[in-house]
Amino acid sequence: xxxxxxxxxxxxxxxxxxxxxxxxxxxxxxxxxxxxxxxxxxxxxxxxxxxxxxxxxxxxxxxxxxxxxxxxxxxxxxxxxxxxxxxxxxxxxxxxxxxxxxxxxxxxxxxxxxxxxxxxxxxxxxxxxxxxxxxxxxxxxxxxxxxxxxxxxxxxxxxxxxxxxxxxxxxxxxxxxxxxxxxxxxxxxxxxxxxxxxxxxxxxxxxxxxxxxxxxxxxxxxxxxxxxxxxxxxxxxxxxxxxxxxxxxxxxxxxxxxxxxxxxxxxxxxxxxxxxxxxxxxxxxxxxxxxxxxxxxxxxxxxxxxxxxxxxxxxxxxxxxxxxxxxxxxxxxxxxxxxxxxxxxxxxxxxxxxxxxxxxxxxxxxxxxxxxxxxxxxxxxxxxxxxxxxxxxxxxxxxxxxxxxxx
Ligand SMILES: [Zn+2]
Numbered sequence: 175x176x177x178x179x180x181x182x183x184x185x186x187x188x189x190x191x192x193x194x195x196x197x198x199x200x201x202x203x204x205x206x207x208x209x210x211x212x213x214x215x216x217x218x219x220x221x222x223x224x225x226x227x228x229x230x231x232x233x234x235x236x237x238x239x240x241x242x243x244x245x246x247x248x249x250x251x252x253x254x255x256x257x258x259x260x261x262x263x264x265x266x267x268x269x270x271x272x273x274x275x276x277x278x279x280x281x282x283x284x285x286x287x288x289x290x291x292x293x294x295x296x297x298x299x300x301x302x303x304x305x306x307x308x309x310x311x312x313x314x315x316x317x318x319x320x321x322x323x324x325x326x327x328x329x330x331x332x333x334x335x336x337x338x339x340x341x342x343x344x345x346x347x348x349x350x351x352x353x354x355x356x357x358x359x360x361x362x363x364x365x366x367x368x369x370x371x372x373x374x375x376x377x378x379x380x381x382x383x384x385x386x387x388x389x390x391x392x393x394x395x396x397x398x399x400x401x402x403x404x405x406x407x408x409x410x411x412x413x414x415x416x417x418x419x420x421x422x423x424x425x426x427x428x429x430x431x432x433x434x435x436x437x438x439x440x441x442x443x444x445x446x447x448x449x450x451x452x453x454x455x456x457x458x459x460x461x462x463x464x465x466x467x468x469x470x471x472x473x474x475x476x477x478x479x480x481x482x483x484x485x486x487x488x489x490x491x492x493x494x495x496x497x498x499x500x501x502x503x504x505x506x507x508x509x510x511x512x513x514x515x516x517x518x519x520x521x522x523x524x525x526x527x528x529x530x531x532x533x534x535x536x537x538x539x540x541x542x543x544x545x546x547x548x549x550x551x552x553x554x555x556x557x558x559x560x561x562x563x564x565x566x567x568x569x570x571x572x573x574x575x576x577x578x579x580x581x
Contacts, residue, residue, distance in 0.1 A: 177322040177566060178559050181301060182265045184210075184314040190260035191253035191345045198354055199229035199253075199344035207252045211317065211342050218324050220340070228354035229344040234361070235324060239334040241579035247339040247365030247538070248323075248569055250316030251346030251529065254308060255551040264304040267559070271300045276556075278305035284554045291548070298560040303553050311547030311557035315565070316368030317342055319545045322566035323573075335573035339365070343529065347551075349491075351529040357538055364504045366572070367530040370544035372520070373561040373568065376508050377542035378498045379523035380531040381432065381453040382460045383490030386467050388414060390446040390474075390483055405478055407446035411439060414483060415448065417470040422463070430455050430523060434463055455493055455523050491527040494534040494541070501539040507580065508543060511571035515564065543568060 175183075187207045192200045199205070205225075212225040212233075220233040229252070234245070254260040268276065273296030276284040282305030286292055303309045320340055327335055339362040343351045346369070370377055392407030415436060420426065424433040432454025439448050450467070454460040467485050474483035498504065505521070512519040530540035546561030 177318050177562050178267060178299070178301065180321055181311065181314055181318040181557060181562065184317055185263045185265050185310040188261040188263070189253050189310070190256055191348045193256055193348040198350070200348055200350065201253075204229050204252055204344045208342065208344070211252070214321060215324075215340065218328055220324065224359065226354070226356070230354060230356065231340075231342040232356070232359050233340045235327065235335075235338040235340070237335060237337040237577060238327075238331060240336045240577040242336050242576045244363040244576060245337040245339050245361060246573055246576055247341065247360055247362030247540075248320045249341045249343060249365055249367045249529065249533075249540070250320055250369060250545070251313045251343045251351055252317065253344050253347050254310045255312065255347045257551045258553060259307045260310060261307065263307045263310055265301050265309060266304060268300045268302060271295055271298055273297075276302060278303055278553065280305040282553055284549070284556070289549060289554060295548075295556075295558045298558050301557040301559060303555060305553050308550070308552055309547075309555035309557065311545070311555055312550035313346065313369045313545065313547070315545035315547045315557045315562050319368050319562055319565035319569060322563075323569040326566070326570060333570065333574060334577040335570065336576040338573060346529050349527070352532040352536065355533065355536070357536060360538070362538065364501060364539040365530070365533065366508065367528055367540055367542045368545045368565060368569070369528060370542050371546070371548045371550075373544040373546060373564045374512060374517050375520045375522050375544050376505060376512075377522055377524045377528065378505055379455055379495040380491065380493050380527045381455055381525065382457050382493050383527060384452045384460060384464060385488040385490060386450040386452060386464070387486045387488070388448045388450065388467070388471065388483065389486075390414070390441065390448075391481055392443050392445065394443040404443070405482070406443045408441045408443065410474055410478060410482060411441055411446040411448050414470055414474055417473060418466065432456070432459055432463065434467070453525075455495075457493065457496075491531045492535060494528070494531040497534040498539055498541060504539050505541060507572055507575055508541065508568070510580070511568055511575055514571055515567060517564070
């Protein structure tokens, strides 16, 4: 089975996660893929293959010729995004992509003007959807890359590698991928999530995240006799929102610029609630954004009375660079491996979080590497099959360098 065939097999299994579910995993159907993967790992002869009740799959491959005595982990997530249909995925391969618009089907076209980076994949074989679903290369490409490396090692015992830990996890897309991750069972010195796009990109940074729930209290009275009495909570909410700088909205930010993004508004004259997410790579700048939210609330309260506006801050994941800075060799190993493959490494900050960020703070340093997918979470999703192949070579190179004592 080629990496592409493997990817098609995984993509056809619906594993969509559900943010509204309170169970772990959030959807039972993620077990459909977990069971297939556990079986494949057993067939490959991996040790202590284990599928737990939370739908985490673990396994180990012993070292063959190793000077390091250490274990490197590789992790990919099994679920697909709840943002778009993940059922009846019908992948198709375009051989030697011509770099132009792609007719996906059902009148859906991937246009270069909407996705200008697509043309960079010209000449490569691409896997695409039929226009009715997402593909699921996020992150089944990561799973396929890891499996492909394991198969290679089994068939080529002459290639040195250190001890390998593998984990496939559920519910990454709803931010719960590491909720029940068992670090002891995984038993690795450090790991890489294989959950990125471009194969040259090593992600060693994430945002710092916070959520703000802003509540407004109004004073409701019949509008016919409301003069100088009525206070509309909806108006307070709009006034509050207008106090926040427009240039901090996500649609005006990129690169290392953080943002304040309103995700929900609901309300009546009596009460209103606005929900925001705040993001910044720089921890102090995130604190500054929180301060801005609080100052806007003070302004509303000064004008309409104490208790008119209340801000509740819920802190989320943190930038993993804080941790990874203490382990330069983890990044170094991946960089050296890429260079040996003739690829120029690019280190990039993710404009989001990763499971690796949580794992890094749990004690397992874990940057993210590319697996070849693109345009994730929708029907324009694709996988560059050359990059998928390179991703699996990258895994092997990293393990080979570790075995050679380069850690
Ligand atoms: Zn992903």
